[in-house]
Amino acid sequence: MNGNDTSIPRTEHGEPSESLQGDTGGFLDAFDVAIDPQLLELALTHRSWSAEHDSAPHNERLEFLGDSILGQAVTVWLYREYPELPEGELARRRAALVSTVALAEVARGIGLGRWLRLGKGEKRTGGRDKDSILADTVEAIIGAVFLSTTPATAERFVLDLIAPLLEDPTRFTIALDPKTVLQTEAAKRGLPHPVYQVTGEGPDHDRRYTAVVEVSGATGSGTATSKKAAELLAARDAAEQLTRTSR
Known part of the structure; x- marks a missing residue:
């Protein structure tokens, strides 16, 4: 980058100003x-x-x-x-x-x-x-x-x-479809489909959901702004644990 100031102008409340006034962010x-x-x-x-x-x-x-x-x-x-x-x-x-x-x-x-x-x-x-x-x-x-x-x-x-x-070694494996990977890991062990426990907290305008899933002793958890995203994070967490222990 060049030596110019490249931060977006902000209001006193920390919001981006109405105009970026020539800066690049x-x-x-x-x-x-x-x-x-x-x-x-x-x-x-x-x-x-x-x-x-x-x-x-x-x-x-x-x-x-x-x-x-x-x-x-x-x-x-x-x-x-x-x-x-x-x-x-x-x-x-x-x-x-x-x-x-x-x-x-x-x-x-x-x-x-x-x-x-x-x-x-x-x-x-x-x-x-x-x-x-x-x-x-x-x-x-x-x-x-x-x-x-x-x-x-x-x-x-x-x-x-x-x-x-x-840089993520699991990008083309677990991260691609963590729920399917976790389901496959459960099937290998003769276990039923994973069940996700999802809870939400916080006001409606800033609600966060936490999902937890347990398969064969591996407990995965994830928190996000939607139930689906939280479940994906939990599935990835649990799947990564299982694949590490099976190596």
């Missing part, structure tokens, strides 16, 4: 990209914010573009990186890298949630940490990078974004 400091400030602001603007501001433009068109750029970059990388794999396995690995859960993980890793422009309702219901909103915003930012730079730069940006995912 602190979450991009680790990437050598220069996004058009107006496109960056658009990429961070959720439709809930737009609905409260006279139907101002929001990020869904950029999200549409970014989804295609993301898919192409990941597909080409997988094709080159794994020349021995058949089409079906390549498709499974691509799904593991471009899923909503994976992109939300990327977003949290760069602290994206704090910069989102959300409507009041989404703020109250924990929108800054919702998988769908985070994932969609990542795709919108990819679209903004593509329009602001070159196709080659956008491709490199995508690969830099997903690099932390590739």
Whole structure:
């Protein structure tokens, strides 16, 4: 990055200001990209914010573009990186890298949630940490990078974004479908399908769900803003425990 201040201006309450005023966003400091400030602001603007501001433009068109750029970059990388794999396995690995859960993980890793422009309702219901909103915003930012730079730069940006995912040795196994993996581990041991116990706590606008599952002495747990996400985290936790002990 250059030596300019690249943090998004914030109000006295810690929210992103109404205009990014030419800055590129602190979450991009680790990437050598220069996004058009107006496109960056658009990429961070959720439709809930737009609905409260006279139907101002929001990020869904950029999200549409970014989804295609993301898919192409990941597909080409997988094709080159794994020349021995058949089409079906390549498709499974691509799904593991471009899923909503994976992109939300990327977003949290760069602290994206704090910069989102959300409507009041989404703020109250924990929108800054919702998988769908985070994932969609990542795709919108990819679209903004593509329009602001070159196709080659956008491709490199995508690969830099997903690099932390590739460091996870279970990304193409357990992380791809943790519930199925856990169910398979249970079947190997002659056990019934895993049963998830889910509890919720906190106010409606900031509710957190915790899921717990136990299989053959391994107890997995996970906490998230939705029951489904919590169950996936719990399944992954338990499956990782079982696979470690079976080695």
